[in-house]
Amino acid sequence: MTINNSFFFCLALACCLLCSNLQAQNLVSNGSFEYVDACPGSFCQSPADLKVSGWKQVGLGTPDYFHACSEGDADVPYNWAGVSEAFEGSGYGGLFLWMDDDKDYREYFYAALESPLLKDSTYIISFHYKLSSYSKFSIDRIGVLLIDQLPKVRHDKLLKVEPTLNVINDSAFTENTGTWEWVNFEYKAKGAERNIIIGNFSSNEETKSYEIISRSIGEPMLAAASYYYIDGVEVRPKFTSEVADTVFSKPVPEAFAVNKNYILSNIQFEFNSHKLIKESLNALDPVISFMISNPDVNIEVSGHTDDQGSDKYNITLSQRRANAVAEYLRIKGVDSKRIKTYAYGKQRPLVPGTSEEGRKQNRRVEVKFVQVMRP
Incomplete structure (x- = not known):
C-alpha cells in the first residue's frame, strides 16, 4: 500500500492504578534503540559492529547504531552522520536510503516481533525518521515491511519486495525535512507476520531526490547520499482485552x-x-x-x-x-x-x-x- 505522507499529519496511578497491560504492548522489544550490547564506536562495516540489542541488518548493507554512551563517531547527539538528539531516550539507528549512483545501494534494519501478528487483527505501526544533517540529498520516501520469513539476500542492493507501506511525500524536500517525521498507520494482519523491516524499497529511478545546495559537505560519504536516523519503532495491537496484572488499592x-x-x-x-x-x-x-x-x-x-x-x-x-x-x-x-x-x-x-x-x-x-x- 502507498500513502501520501500528508495523510499522517492531517490524519493506576490513583485510587485504582492499573499497570500497562491495559495499553497494548509494543511488540518491538527495543523500538527506541535504548538497549546496547556494547557502546558503538563508529559506523558499521560488518554485522558484528552492530551493537544494538534486537536489531539486525538485512542483506549485506550495514546500518549503524548511535548512542550517548559512545565516545566516538557513533555518539548522540554528535556523530559522523550529523548532529541530532534522539527522538526519545539516548539512542537511534541509521540507514543509507539512497545514493546518487546506478548501484541502488541500500541498508535495511529488521527486528523480530515478540509474538506473531494474529490474522485479521488490527495493529498500529509507527516509527520516527529524520534526515541526518550531513546528508547532501534528501528523498521523498521510506518504507516498512511486515513479513513472516525474512528474504534471503546476499547483496547490498535494492530489496525487491513490495512493502507493507510506502510513505511518499509530495516532494523530496519539505518543511519537515531535517526534523523527526512520524509514520503512523493501521494494519490488518494477514497472520503470522513476525518481522519488521525498515528502509527504502524503491529503485533510484522511482525515488525522487533533492540536492540541498545550502549544505556544505561535512562528511564525504554523504556528499552524494541520503542518510536517515530511525527511532521509536512500535507495533501495537489497536485494542486489547488483557486484564492488568497488578491492581493497586493504594x-x-x-x-x-x-x-x-x-x-x-x-x-x-x-x-x-x-x-x-x-x-x-x-x-x-x-x-x-x-x-x-x-x-x-x-x-x-x-x-x-x-x-x-x-x-x-x-x-x-x-x-x-x-x-x-x-x-x-x-x-x-x-x-x-x-x-x-x-x-x-x-x-x-x-x-x-x-x-x-x-x-x-x-x-x-x-x-x-x-x-x-x-x-
Missing part, C-alpha cells in the same frame, strides 16, 4: 517498575480542556516520590483523547494535557531534563466503540519510567 512508589506504562486512571481534566482538576493533583504524589527517590530514572508522559474531533485538534489537546502533568511534576521538584512528553491524540484507544464509558477510558494520561543508560 498506589505506593515501591510498586513501580521501569519500562512499563502506567495509566493514571484518576487524572481528570476539565471538559474540552487541559486544566487538571484539583482532585487529580494528589494522585501524582506517588509518581513524584518515585522520581525523587530514583535519580537514575526518567519519565515519559503521554496524552490520549477519545475519538471526537479532528486528528489535529486531538493531537494538540493531548499534548497540552501531557504538558500539564509534566509541569506539575516540575513544580514538585522533578528536573525538567528527566521528563519527556508525547501526544497521541485518538490514535491509541484502549477500547473500541463510541459510548461515553469507552470514551472516558480512552481519555487518559500514561507514564513510563525509563532507566537512564550510563556509559
Whole structure:
C-alpha cells in the first residue's frame, strides 16, 4: 500500500492504578534503540559492529547504531552522520536510503516481533525518521515491511519486495525535512507476520531526490547520499482485552517498575480542556516520590483523547494535557531534563466503540519510567 505522507499529519496511578497491560504492548522489544550490547564506536562495516540489542541488518548493507554512551563517531547527539538528539531516550539507528549512483545501494534494519501478528487483527505501526544533517540529498520516501520469513539476500542492493507501506511525500524536500517525521498507520494482519523491516524499497529511478545546495559537505560519504536516523519503532495491537496484572488499592512508589506504562486512571481534566482538576493533583504524589527517590530514572508522559474531533485538534489537546502533568511534576521538584512528553491524540484507544464509558477510558494520561543508560 502507498500513502501520501500528508495523510499522517492531517490524519493506576490513583485510587485504582492499573499497570500497562491495559495499553497494548509494543511488540518491538527495543523500538527506541535504548538497549546496547556494547557502546558503538563508529559506523558499521560488518554485522558484528552492530551493537544494538534486537536489531539486525538485512542483506549485506550495514546500518549503524548511535548512542550517548559512545565516545566516538557513533555518539548522540554528535556523530559522523550529523548532529541530532534522539527522538526519545539516548539512542537511534541509521540507514543509507539512497545514493546518487546506478548501484541502488541500500541498508535495511529488521527486528523480530515478540509474538506473531494474529490474522485479521488490527495493529498500529509507527516509527520516527529524520534526515541526518550531513546528508547532501534528501528523498521523498521510506518504507516498512511486515513479513513472516525474512528474504534471503546476499547483496547490498535494492530489496525487491513490495512493502507493507510506502510513505511518499509530495516532494523530496519539505518543511519537515531535517526534523523527526512520524509514520503512523493501521494494519490488518494477514497472520503470522513476525518481522519488521525498515528502509527504502524503491529503485533510484522511482525515488525522487533533492540536492540541498545550502549544505556544505561535512562528511564525504554523504556528499552524494541520503542518510536517515530511525527511532521509536512500535507495533501495537489497536485494542486489547488483557486484564492488568497488578491492581493497586493504594498506589505506593515501591510498586513501580521501569519500562512499563502506567495509566493514571484518576487524572481528570476539565471538559474540552487541559486544566487538571484539583482532585487529580494528589494522585501524582506517588509518581513524584518515585522520581525523587530514583535519580537514575526518567519519565515519559503521554496524552490520549477519545475519538471526537479532528486528528489535529486531538493531537494538540493531548499534548497540552501531557504538558500539564509534566509541569506539575516540575513544580514538585522533578528536573525538567528527566521528563519527556508525547501526544497521541485518538490514535491509541484502549477500547473500541463510541459510548461515553469507552470514551472516558480512552481519555487518559500514561507514564513510563525509563532507566537512564550510563556509559
